[in-house]
Amino acid sequence: DTEVTQTPKHLVMGMTNKKSLKCEQHMGHRAMYWYKQKAKKPPELMFVYSYEKLSINESVPSRFSPECPNSSLLNLHLHALQPEDSALYLCASSQVRGGDTQYFGPGTRLTVL
């Protein structure tokens, strides 16, 4: 099974709301990733967790807060977002070794009003 699941599929939120995106994998992968993808652009890396510890933060604004409660779950907490944060948010996972494949979830389409 090479599936990464993400919920919700779509999310509409106001600028004062607090919401969370969820990601889950059961492939035994110990690295998990959040990417942001704007239309007609490649995914941009936001965060990487390796062995449940934050290993990469690509200078993402603090209104995005990641959390990795265990090796299978990855959350992205959202607060006070801006309209320009509207995008497709992709979760991915991989083993922590060179050359291993990243497996992507279907994404959450976020719209900030």
Added chain:
Amino acid sequence: AQSVTQLDSHVSVSEGTPVLLRCNYSSSYSPSLFWYVQHPNKGLQLLLKYTSAATLVKGINGFEAEFKKSETSFHLTKPSAHMSDAAEYFCVVNSYNFNKFYFGSGTKLNVKP
């Protein structure tokens, strides 16, 4: 340093004709290289990957790619395009930092009937 250049932002072919999507990479170390496909509003699906074994790599849906170290290229080909191949394609490189994947800017493939 690692980087990926996809030489064409758009490629248009007729159904049944060959597909060539070009990718050049830069890497200070032995790279792992990947091609992903993304259909509209979907996640990324792995087509194939190169990890220092055979230089000609076969993937899903009839796609293949050849790793040419001397040319620092990893071009994606398919002998006969199908309408369902119309999508965005990303070339990705991973190197000494196992948790960092570098994306090309993407090539949009259009398949005409």
